Amino acid sequence: DTGVSQDPRHKITKRGQNVTFRCDPISEHNRLYWYRQTLGQGPEFLTYFQNEAQLEKSRLLSDRFSAERPKGSFSTLEIQRTEQGDSAMYLCASSWTASPGYTFGSGTRLTVV
């Protein structure tokens, strides 16, 4: 198992464009999480899935953000009509229900210009 994979590693986009990120969790993990991290801050919770069900969304996740996890495998996070304030590192993590701690991917760094 190669851990949690995220793609792309870096994305530069123009304001107003849509972007989509992908996360492939550890295969036996049933929970998947998306976090956002800005410079000098800890990760902020966005949303999480148990299998294919999206169980919680943060108020940070505005209408422009949507996440999916079809068939309980990989997940995508889409941001529509990007704004400069969306520039951040988007981190994906996965875990097994009863296990402590998450396994994080290396993140996708988004820059909106």
Next chain:
Amino acid sequence: EDQVTQSPEALRLQEGESSSLNCSYTVSGLRGLFWYRQDPGKGPEFLFTLYSAGEEKEKERLKATLTKKESFLHITAPKPEDSATYLCAVQWEKKTSYDKVIFGPGTSLSVIP
């Protein structure tokens, strides 16, 4: 308001100079406190979970302890490879989702040879 704070914001140590990092939290109904290490450009790497006051965990030069309102990460005789940002995260019981985890802002540790 539930929150997690960490101090100091940054710490610079000489190789071999032991010190401690602090994590304070104000959540009620603690389910677990986690320590992560984050290297630049990478996702956080899970280190420890602590569940109850008085508990201690050790890994190489790191030892984590927990009281009712704070946790300490003690670094004994640090080496330059211990340089990283150390993040504290807290999981607590909530009616809507017991799994929610919030992170502190981190302490950036630099160990000088």
